[in-house]
């Protein structure tokens with residue numbers, strides 16, 4: 001068994017895994033990195049449809065310290081994102097630590113606060129800690145239907161290009177960003193495009209007065225003012241929901257992950273997208289909606305989101321409740337040290353700017369963890385932090401909190417040592433190996 005007891009293992013080389021790797025490298029923290037896929041880039045390499053463009057702007061999606069090329073548009077394409085992540089890996093010389101086609105199948109704590117990692121080829125290694133960056137857009141969530149459908153049913157994750165929609169009568173289920181992208185593409189190339197939403201969603205335009213909406217909000221703007229600005233922009237861009245034959249959404253904007261899309265309102269106005277309420281049942285080639293109306297379809301695309309899942313973790317470490325991981329400081333457990341859950345939250349910003357701000361602070365906490373016996377999560381808990389209740393995050397609030405943590409870091413270190421001194425000893429409780437069962441994650 002390969003002993004790498006002085007190293008951490010980063011699982012995943014998507015946007016988040018690469019960002020963490022760069023930060024660990026900069027902080028001189030030894031690590032290995034693995035990815036189940038045959039290339040780096042995660043979702044942007046293997047997980048999104050050909051026509052995907054980011055919804056957050058280039059400015060907030062890029063790593064702040066590694067800007068996207070000047071000739072990129074405000075909303076780069078999936079190909080732009082792939083190219084960008086590859087140039088990030090090259091620029092920071094990250095590739096030599098990355099092993100591709102290397103899938104983690106089981107992770108468990110063993111004696112001496114170490115971690116045993118089993119790969120799907122049965123290889124085992126021992127690590128000092130595990131940085132989990134496996135993404136949260138891969139474990140498909142399907143709705144429950146009653147009845148049978150004669151056509152094809154796929155998840156938005158299985159939608160790759162517009163040929164799958166061409167000439168077809170398409171029903172898209174969902175009101176999120178993928179649902180809107182697929183419905184708009186079906187409006188262009190399909191025989192018909194129907195969007196079924198259980199409830200109306202707030203459509204936020206991607207730009208206002210020519211500027212990406214996300215770029216109009218600064219870090220110091222409180223959430224109430226962000227909400228007010230968003231309502232105003234929606235009103236000035238689209239007007240009233242009645243104009244589109246839609247009920248007004250019955251939730252406060254940002255209480256759900258926002259849908260940034262101009263195309264659905266546009267195609268509704270052109271009669272190329274019809275909106276329907278939720279599905280009541282399937283019946284042959286027809287679908288009945290809860291308002292009693294029925295329509296025929298060839299293809300149903302369920303853009304109904306994803307479960308957050310860590311199939312390779314020992315059950316005791318699967319701390320997922322709904323869409324949140326019950327951990328402190330966004331990543332840390334109170335009862336185990338050396339395991340870190342990264343990138344599971346859903347901030348309504350761009351991933352890169354958040355990583356640029358948070359990853360260097362995370363590495364400071366990793367170093368602090370080395371100085372104390374108890375898990376960092378326990379320190380956060382003792383300092384009064386609560387477990388998260390939601391995965392939705394206000395990025396501006398995160399930026400403000402990170403500035404504070406940075407400013408008061410020395411005080412946090414002092415407090416951590418004080419709390420640590422109140423505990424006599426701490427050891428992770430080892431967990432047993434499982435019978436060989438490679439849990440498929442992708």
Ligand SMILES: Cc1cc2nc3c(=O)[nH]c(=O)nc-3n(C[C@H](O)[C@H](O)[C@H](O)COP(=O)(O)OP(=O)(O)OC[C@H]3O[C@@H](n4cnc5c(N)ncnc54)[C@H](O)[C@@H]3O)c2cc1C
Nearest residue numbers: 012014015016035036042043054055056104134135350351
């Ligand atoms: C359609 C769509 C549009 C999006 N638009 C935006 C946007 O506009 N702005 C934005 O910021 N974000 C957007 N996102 C979110 C997107 O997921 C993030 O930008 C980013 O890809 C998240 O990176 P990640 O590294 O957390 O996850 P991923 O990109 O999913 O990477 C995770 C990696 O972990 C690897 N992995 C998983 N399990 C294992 C295992 N057991 N062993 C080894 N390797 C493993 C996977 O192979 C993968 O490469 C969008 C997502 C989708 C689906």
